[in-house]
Amino acid sequence: MRIIAGANRGLKLVDVGGGDIEARLRPTSDRVRESLFNVLNGGAFERPIENANVLDLFAGTGALGLEALSRGARFASFVDNGRVSQKLLRENIRLARRQDQTRVLKCEASSLPEAQEPCSLVFLDPPYGQDLGGAALVSAAAKGWLAEDALIVWEESKPVLAPNGFQRIDTRKYGGTHITFLRYGG
Template sequence: MRIIGGQHRGLTLASVGKGDAAAHLRPTPDRVRESLFNVLAGYGLPDGARVLDLFAGTGALGLEALSRGASHATFVDKGRAAQRLIRENLSKARRDADARILTCAADRLPKASTPCDLVFLDPPYGQGLGGPALVTARRQGWIAPDALIVWEESAAQDPPDGFSLEDSRRYGDTHITVLRAS
């Protein structure tokens, strides 16, 4: 796994290895990340954006955003294996100053000091965790008005109240649903 574009293009990220089966670590494949960031470029993102990476896993999505010009990324994952990988990847990219790691569940976020313009939501597939995490993020002030949300799941997702559908794409067994905060 590597960074696809931007300042850190080609940087090899820490390997998940056998990982922790209970952690549900499933990094977004390079091909899907490349296609996703091509879509985001059409929205003028992530340049200058504040990013929230929920269920961050390895942190690859947030790191890709930082590499492509995001101003800050907050990574959220309660798993110890994921936290270790995120720290290692931030260190490899020398982006510790531009990032924050929250070691809580995605549906137990603290109040935000500054809302985010771009949200990555990549919960374990099929467990119904994405919707509650998104609602909590909004309630706690993490989602800016008009923010873009990228929701990765095993099936296309219907937007919860307060969000509208922008786009939906399928890449093999991965569905990317792009929502807009309204």
């Protein structure tokens, strides 16, 4: 696993092998991450990564948020309550030298604290098939984490339905991974 592009291009992140089933770690592959960021940078969406405030829910290793920082995001908040995830996440932030641009929250994604600042770009990569994403988005909205018109990138094993207050705008399939793009509000 590595950072694909930007200031940290080529940086090798901490290896978790095929993932950690017990810790619910299933890292987004380099290929899927590259395709996802090509879509984000391709002009299909109005919210560029550049200067974005990013929320990475179910962050795991932090690869999605760190990729966004490498490509010009201003700040990233990572949320994961797993012991293994926290260790990997902190090590990857250290490797990328992004301590000053990150905050790590150890809590359930559906029980977020109040936000200090809303985020315009949200990565949501819950454990597949456990129906955790919708509750996390509702919590993020209620606690002020989502800027009006925020772009949500939801990775799941199947296309997802948009919760109330969100609009589905696109879905892409990469092997067994479905990426659903949502817009908050409006």
